[in-house]
Amino acid sequence: MEVDIKRLERLALLKLSDEEEKALSKDVEKIIGFFKQLDGIVLEGVEPLFHVMEKEAGVREDSVEKGIEKLWIERSAAKTIDGYVVGPRTITGEES
Amino acid sequence: MTPQKAVIGLEIHIQVNTVRSKMFCTCSQDYRGAPPNTNVCPVCLGLPGSLPVPNREVIRKAIMLALALGSKVLDKVVFVRKHYFYPDLPKGYQISQHRGPGMAPIAVGGSLEIEGDSGPKRIRMRRIGVEEDPARITYPSGDPTRSSYSLIDYNRSGVPLIEVVTEPDLSSPKEARVFMEKLLELVDHLGISNPDLEGAFRVDVNISIEGGERVEVKNIGSLKDIEKAISYEVVRQRAVLAAGGKIQRETRHWDPVKGVTIVSRYKELEEEYRYFPDPDLPPIAITSSIVEEIASKMPELPWHRAERYVKIYGLTRYVSRVLVSRKRLSEFFEEVVKIYGDPRRVADLLINDFLGIVNERGGNLDMVKASPQSIAKLLSLMDQGVISVKIMKMILERVVLGGEDPEEIVVRENLKVIASDEELEELAEKVIKENPKAVEDAKKNPKAINYLVGQVMKLTRGRADPQKIAAIIRRKLSIGS
């Protein structure tokens, strides 16, 4: 099997149940098979097209505007303390 | 047996703290001192639906740095997404630059010459790019390992960074430090960054010992720590190799408190960045006329400035180099010279006395409140014999840090040199009377006269020329010199 589901779970930070994993593996294999249709087309000398309009990006003058209210953050965040957004531990259980 | 050579490359992230707004939004770049999460908007919080818009000024500054390093500026700027999860990264990716299919940094190649361990040495650049700073994380207990949660402040999120990646051309911790000092001098002179602000730069170091795998030590925040972290890592790797072990290719973190590097968990997550061109940001064309225009506005480079000091002002190489170590210092120096003249005398005062005061307090020139006029005045006051060197040293701190006018201090506190000989004669007379024992000593041993001179100086509160006092005492005691 080409696809290592566990590795993709780690990359995408998703934890799947065994059942989900099984169902998904099957679909994923099938869909990658579908993607392999792309092997059938000759693409020599063709450059990838990253931005379809090939328009030059707008840039910004270096100026400052007011941002959003602190109140929104306090309402929206899981938890705040003294204006800080409370986050999870940044280390894993093993390190201490 | 000589130890195997260390091979060191740096990845330096310098905050562009001289512009007004952040890299991709209109929040203020100057996040320092703002209450947490009050300098944010949908873009730098990575809110769903928000889109980045690049700050033109930052791109121009990066091009300027590239030109100063002799790098090749590429004809279009492409931003890419670098993916990793961490609580300081609100989008799950950082907008950065990279090389690869469809990707292009601001510039590639170039070099910076440093004074290496064995003579001048050219450190080659790999690439120069622009990216955004993540948020700042702190901990309730100050220590991540002993905190049950983290505290996130997004005020720093999105602050513009310039990333400079070198080839692995450095061979020792000292060379790394010398290189960093020179690079920071450069960005300071170019008006890109004030390197003395807290958090103004962070460095990732790649270190290997010849024949071994490469180890990356991430997130080092000060020059001292760069040197220490590399020293630690070189010793550690040599020890592993000497014991017959193998160096793993891995990422480690520098713990500045314990002074050690620690291996990072979730190595795989960190190495699998899944770069691809950011579809929200079409490439920005950099035409040769833009590059020429930027080149034409390039400030004088620090090494050119130092050369000028040697040639025009007749300063020594060492003194010149110290003077250009910060743009503000060299500008200050030139201003004082403009008013006062005598560059050597000015340089001497700045390097020995002025910098002494600043360095005692951490070396950040932002604390200097003195005007070039006040320093020029101080020098003139000495020349005119109004104050003694001792008085100068006594009041310098108030002039430099307090911004006080030296003349006013002198008048207010009556610090003028005692000019009248009669007054000095009187004081000398008094001291001689009160110290018969010292007078005896002085008569036997001419060097012992210094004690008497000191006593007179004390009475004048430093306001006299000790040479002159010595002459008076000698005359009174009829001692030859």
Add this chain to the structure above:
Amino acid sequence: MSLVNKQLRYVVEAVRDNREALSEYIYRLYERIERYEEKLKGFITLRPADTVIREALEANRLGKPLAGIPIAVKDNISTEGIRTTCASAILENYIPPYDATVVKRLREAGAVIIGKTNMDEFAMGSTTETSYFGPSRNPWDPSRVPGGSSGGSGVVVSAYMAPAALGSDTGGSVRNPAAYTGIFGYKPTYGGLSRYGLIAYASSLDQIGLMTRDSVDAALLLEYIAGEDPRDPTSLDLRVGGLFKEISSLGEGRDLPKARLVIVKEMWSGVEDHVFKTTMNAVDKLSSEGFEVEEVSVPEVSYALPAYYVIAFAEASSNLSRYGIPLYGLSKDPENTSWIDYYSEIRSKGFGKEVKRRIMLGSFILSAGYYEQYYIKALKVRRLLRDRLLPLLRRGYIASPTMPIQPPRLGEAIEDPLRLYAMDIETVIPNLIGSPAISLVAGFANSLPVGLQLIGPPLGDRDLLLIARTIEIIIGLSNLSPQMG
């Protein structure tokens, strides 16, 4: 006749100097909603009638051009103070602190948001069945899907619960439900409407679009929301000033403009029989009315679908890596949890099955070793396709059925991902090449509307809408009323 069944432009005219008529109109909409919403599930969030009326009367009083007309907005377009869920559990309680540029412009022009419409979760689907809040149903036959991903927008416009709606279109998400619910759907040139505030699925393909009762209403709204946006570096100026006036006057005595229709053979193969016949009949009718019809073969078109899905999944996996953050959306107390566990738990709980599938596949596509094999290759196909189709679009408009099949019954398509993806075979093409495209009603098959898709050249939106109007007049099937119980 009640204003409710009228096109938006007539309602605006009727209520402009008549505030009573405006409240009356909005009451009627809410009556319809009360009657049909439970069955059809067009909305995720419906704003209270009195709030909407209050805002509408205020806009009307201020003399704003849209006079307080209510508009429905797909729930992946940010609305300040109104929750915006993307039909996902992970954003169930997310209230944006800002308006998307299009919403801001609509509000400034005097439109009022009536509610946020149902959709496939994060716009990932073609039937509105992947919504966390449950599927929408087709007003023409509630046992069938209304299409997707902007299914809710299709439902509320088709069932007269709102005179117009904003949708978003990444690979057909506006045109698909427009075709299935018998209304007009328009996806502008990529960049033609600012994406600022549109919650991203696949950024290089995403485009906000309009879903209206006909092309004239679309032109009217377009004039108010188009125009470059300094907040979206990919935005462009469509130059549609005066379009509404021009399009409104079509068919008034003057000859209708004619155009050439390009039939790309590969886009008509694999199309269900009834659909094929109904659409081809429409093309024949146009031909008899003076349209030229040219048939060509573009074999590269067969690779559009896998290329589209590779690109969409890759970008989606990146865009959706922001979720799980303790700043907004689904969360839990972060204390005593490692960050990896925290993010994994929120993301696993908050995303539905199809979204997880696409994120995992996208991560795979972008991961070392596969990037060039899949992603870069798909982008090469994208260029090839554009290089082949742009010359055709300089000659005429590519015409095809909007959907290869008629609306499936609920549950029919969703089980097999490849079958679901195959529904997009016609509609992904304009997104891949940046072109504007519309869907309008070509006719009926099995008592269900069938959509005709017309693709124009990038930035050719103005002419595309004028031709669409011409076709509407010739075919005569706009502003349809589904028979509802």
